[in-house]
Every structure is written in C-alpha cells, then in structure tokens.
Amino acid sequence: MIVDVVRRFNLTYTQRIGVLDDSFLGTGRPLAASRLLFEVGNDEGASVRVLRDRLDLDSGHLSRLLRRLEAEGLVATAPDEDDRRRRVVRLTPAGRTAYDDLERRSEDRAASLVAPLTARQQERLAEALATADLLVRAATVRLREVASDDPVARVATQRYFDELDARLPGGFDTGGPDAPEPGATYVVAMSDGEPVAYGGIRPVLDDETAEIKRMWVHDDWRGAGLGARMLRHLEALAVDQGYRRAVLDTNGTLVEAIAMYERSGYRRIERYNDNPYAEAFFEKEL
Amino acid sequence: MIVDVVRRFNLTYTQRIGVLDDSFLGTGRPLAASRLLFEVGNDEGASVRVLRDRLDLDSGHLSRLLRRLEAEGLVATAPDEDDRRRRVVRLTPAGRTAYDDLERRSEDRAASLVAPLTARQQERLAEALATADLLVRAATVRLREVASDDPVARVATQRYFDELDARLPGGFDTGGPDAPEPGATYVVAMSDGEPVAYGGIRPVLDDETAEIKRMWVHDDWRGAGLGARMLRHLEALAVDQGYRRAVLDTNGTLVEAIAMYERSGYRRIERYNDNPYAEAFFEKEL
DNA sequence: CAGATCCTCTGACTAAAGTCAGAGAATGAT
DNA sequence: ATCATTCTCTGACTTTAGTCAGAGGATCTG
Known part of the structure; x- marks a missing residue:
C-alpha cells in the first residue's frame, strides 16, 4: 500500500513538481553547470573535493565545469591556505547575481505551482510536504x-x-x-x-x-x-x-x-x- | 512560507527519492529508452505521436529510440489501421518481461526507501504523500x-x-x-x-x-x-x-x-x- | 628526505541527448 | 485530381554527460 502511494507520488512529482528543476534551465547553461553554481553559492568557499562529493561528479567532469564557470566569470578558484593541494571556489559578484537569479527562478516556480490553491489548501499542502520531508529524511538517515x-x-x-x-x-x-x-x-x-x-x-x-x-x-x-x-x-x-x-x-x-x-x-x-x-x-x- | 516548504521538499526529494529514477538505470539501457519502454507498457498500442507528446521528445530522437528497442526485440511497430500515416507501438513478450522488470525495480526501490520506518511512520508518510499528491495534481489541473x-x-x-x-x-x-x-x-x-x-x-x-x-x-x-x-x-x-x-x-x-x-x-x-x-x-x- | 598519498588538472575518449532539415507515404480539403 | 497538411523516418550534425589514465604539485609518514 505505502509502496503504491510512494510510486504514485513519484510519478506525480516527476511530471509536475519535477519541472522545478527546469528553473535551472533557460539560463543558457547546462544543467550540471547550474547545479554546480547553486552548490557553490550555498556553501561559499567549498573545496573542489567537497563539491565533488556533494554533486557526485567525476573529478575530470567537475574540473571542466569549473573552468567553464570561470570562463563565464561566475566563480573564482584559489588554493586553500590550509592545504595547498586543495582549491576553494567562490562566487564572483557576477556569479552572485547569477546565483540570485537561480534562486528567484526556483521560488517563482514553487509559487506558481501552489498559486491555484486556496490559502487553506496551501496550508494543507505545506503540512503534508513538511511531514513527508521529515519522514523521508528520517528514512534515509x-x-x-x-x-x-x-x-x-x-x-x-x-x-x-x-x-x-x-x-x-x-x-x-x-x-x-x-x-x-x-x-x-x-x-x-x-x-x-x-x-x-x-x-x-x-x-x-x-x-x-x-x-x-x-x-x-x-x-x-x-x-x-x-x-x-x-x-x-x-x-x-x-x-x-x-x-x-x-x-x-x-x-x-x-x-x-x-x-x-x-x-x-x-x-x-x-x-x-x-x-x-x-x-x-x-x-x-x- | 509554503514556497519554502515546497522548495525544501523539492531538494529532499531530488536527493533521496529522486534516486527512484535510478531504478531505470542498471538495465543496460539508456534512461530515455527505459522511460519509453515504460510508457509503451503503460499505454499499450500508443501511437508514436502520443508517445512523443507524453515524453516530450523530438521526433527524430524518439524514432531512433524506437529503432533501438525494436533491435533489442522489445517492441514492435505496425501501421495504425485507422490512419496509416500513424504507427502504433506494442510490447513484444520479451518487452513485457523487460517492462515487468522495470516495475519490480521501481517497487523495490520504493519499498527499501520506507523500510527503515516503523509501521506507524509508514502510515503517516502514506497519508502525507497522498494528500500532497492530490493537492499537487489539483494545483496543476x-x-x-x-x-x-x-x-x-x-x-x-x-x-x-x-x-x-x-x-x-x-x-x-x-x-x-x-x-x-x-x-x-x-x-x-x-x-x-x-x-x-x-x-x-x-x-x-x-x-x-x-x-x-x-x-x-x-x-x-x-x-x-x-x-x-x-x-x-x-x-x-x-x-x-x-x-x-x-x-x-x-x-x-x-x-x-x-x-x-x-x-x-x-x-x-x-x-x-x-x-x-x-x-x-x-x-x-x- | 624518500616514498606514499592526496588533490586537482588535462588529454582523449565514448555514450547519450537533443536539434534541424527534409524525404516519402498517407490523408483531408476543395 | 491537386495541393496542403500530417505523420514518421533518416541523415547529419552539436552539445552534454560521463569515464579513465596519468601528470604534477602539495602534504603526510616514518
């Protein structure tokens, strides 16, 4: 029973909310580059190593994505002073702007998804999603x-x-x-x-x-x-x-x-x- | 508020449940081919046109995917008798087996996701997801x-x-x-x-x-x-x-x-x- | 300080995804 | 019957994604 509910929700999700990921599209950047930009913005000063684990990317692949963002002037990398084998990645001002743009897109998407619902329904949805969020996280601990x-x-x-x-x-x-x-x-x-x-x-x-x-x-x-x-x-x-x-x-x-x-x-x-x-x-x- | 909950859930989802889509991986077939197989199995006898709309694929891309599934012996296409410009796609017996395999993988994934939860928690999750499902669907009508x-x-x-x-x-x-x-x-x-x-x-x-x-x-x-x-x-x-x-x-x-x-x-x-x-x-x- | 290990990078690929133009058959409109 | 339209297909690409080997510098271990 629960399995069917999960699978059904999964389908609904990928068809309807999943389009939220599209907020990363339409930026003229490939998806992986946007995800990377988002991650760098979330965790300012993360090392390449951390980003690699977080996004589960091959080191060559990630390195190339970084070069690309660098070429666009969105991020800057510098050696980590604590361990000069590592390199830390930061957003440039232009990168911050691009990051804010991604944030805004993502918010707009979420807002337009729930817009047709009444306030009462939005509350119910928020409650249901918060419960689901907690339990899914708990299940995957x-x-x-x-x-x-x-x-x-x-x-x-x-x-x-x-x-x-x-x-x-x-x-x-x-x-x-x-x-x-x-x-x-x-x-x-x-x-x-x-x-x-x-x-x-x-x-x-x-x-x-x-x-x-x-x-x-x-x-x-x-x-x-x-x-x-x-x-x-x-x-x-x-x-x-x-x-x-x-x-x-x-x-x-x-x-x-x-x-x-x-x-x-x-x-x-x-x-x-x-x-x-x-x-x-x-x-x-x- | 609701927007934050939706976005947070979206993140949790893509990181944890989203891996459900991986049930389509490890089959030796590219993701798009598996999705297509799944769609054909769900809607036996769908025309190429319908599949294209449903999966939002380019006509050339879809055509090649179909040839690939045909070459693997999983689907068969034949002209639609009502309109011979159209072609309908069906699963072969081997295709049915492959489809059932996808179904089973997807079920197993969902089951293993909820396995760490107690029965009571599984009930709560099922209820929350069912509510979210209904509301999300309603919102996107x-x-x-x-x-x-x-x-x-x-x-x-x-x-x-x-x-x-x-x-x-x-x-x-x-x-x-x-x-x-x-x-x-x-x-x-x-x-x-x-x-x-x-x-x-x-x-x-x-x-x-x-x-x-x-x-x-x-x-x-x-x-x-x-x-x-x-x-x-x-x-x-x-x-x-x-x-x-x-x-x-x-x-x-x-x-x-x-x-x-x-x-x-x-x-x-x-x-x-x-x-x-x-x-x-x-x-x-x- | 020598050797092992760690970290990031480039080179050289392959596979998958996605795009665009147009061919050829079938159908619908007049 | 003719012409426009619809549907699917192939050819000929480009872009993304993902993999693997190995180079070269930095750091750790004994």
Missing part, C-alpha cells in the same frame, strides 16, 4: 559506528552536553574531557553530513549488561522516530556483542526520552550508579 | 473552455448524468440528446488527458443572470477544492460576459455540492424553473 574521538562524535557529544546544560535545572558539568571507555561502541546517525542522532553502549555492572549512553536526537528531528530507531540499533549491537540486558539512566526533566524508553519496553529499576544527574533508571531484557 | 459537443465535454456530461442517475432516488433521465444552448459556455478541467471536473454557464431569466449548469467533479478528486475552483472560474467568466448574478438548481441528495455552494456565498432562493429533478435553488450577486 544512515547509522554508522564511530570512535568516541571521531570529530563527528565530538560534535554530537557536545550538542548532547549543551542540551543537558540547558534543560537541567542546575545546569550540567561534564567534569572535564572524556576518559577513554574500553569496550564502548558509539553510533551516529548522519544526514547531509551532519550528525542528527547519537548514542552508544558500554559494559557496566557485570559482563551480561550494557549501558545505553548519551542518547541524543537533533532538535529538528524530534518526532521522526529517530530516537527509537537508534535505540533499536544499539540494542541489536548489544545482542551481537553478547550482552543480555540493557540499562540506562536519565534525568527526570527529559520527559520525551523517558516516554520513549517506556514505549520501547524499558522498566524502571533502582539506582545502579552514583551519577549525580541521573534520577530515573531503566532496564530491558534483550 | 488546467481549466479550458470547450464547445458542448466537444468529445471531452461529452464524456464529462455523460459522467455527470451517470452520477445523477446513481444518486437520485428515482434515477435520472436525460430526456434525449442535448439541444444546442445559445450563449452557453462550458469549461472542463483536465488532468493527464482526462476530464476531472466540468461545468458551464448559460443565460437564464433575464440578461443579467447566468445559470451555473452541470457542475461535476470526478470521484477521485473530491476534497481537493476543484469544485470551488471551477465555480470561481465560472463566476469570473460570467462577470466577463456581463452578467451580474448567478443562479443554480440542484437535487437535495447532493449534499456536498450544496455545502460547497453555501461556502462559496450562495443563498437559497425560491424555485425559478420547472426542472423536475431540482429541489434546491441558489443565487449569488457577482
């Missing part, structure tokens, strides 16, 4: 294991601490830099190169028990089921590693987290550590 | 004036009569073929080559009054605001033609229609004709 000193893991951890600090009544003190945790496994969920959820497991109490640590979901991603998905993923990892029980602690102010643990089959237990910030303790047989 | 003896108008009229016949307690009798109606204007809303809504105006009573006639919306399109849009369109036409008042009659069983007229500012009036099927009468100052 990739979970991957990271070392706890991986730069991405550090970013996620910092955000986790920041949130605790903001939400706990007395603030939160990390107590200095991370000590290495033998046997711990951390997982990050990435979307568009940004961490959107994070969590890990580590041995605790006895060798059959894993502790779920540092569960965090990006603000913009609440309600998309990412937390539950991360939790399932961590539980599966724990089973793979031979654990038979998961425990976790959390602060009483994190009510959505507590509700999510309860929905996921966790039961409250007695305090099992001396974490001063923890107020609620849970376990689940795996 | 084109209204155009037609003569009442235009084939499309006949189809729409017939569906209108069929529905009356099915819904009125005693059935509905057209009372023979249409008499010509001097001064009448009919409008049809088309989507994918099919009429999805219909309606017209004609002079009645005095030369300041237009009567709204034969308002009909396709079953699948109820709730998309098409009826209201058609009504607004007809009112605007009436104003252009110098009318200052619109009236209409309808049967009491057509409750959604009555609700729609009331929402659109129509007030109940006394019977103004002797239409035996009419039970409710409305007017609106334009």
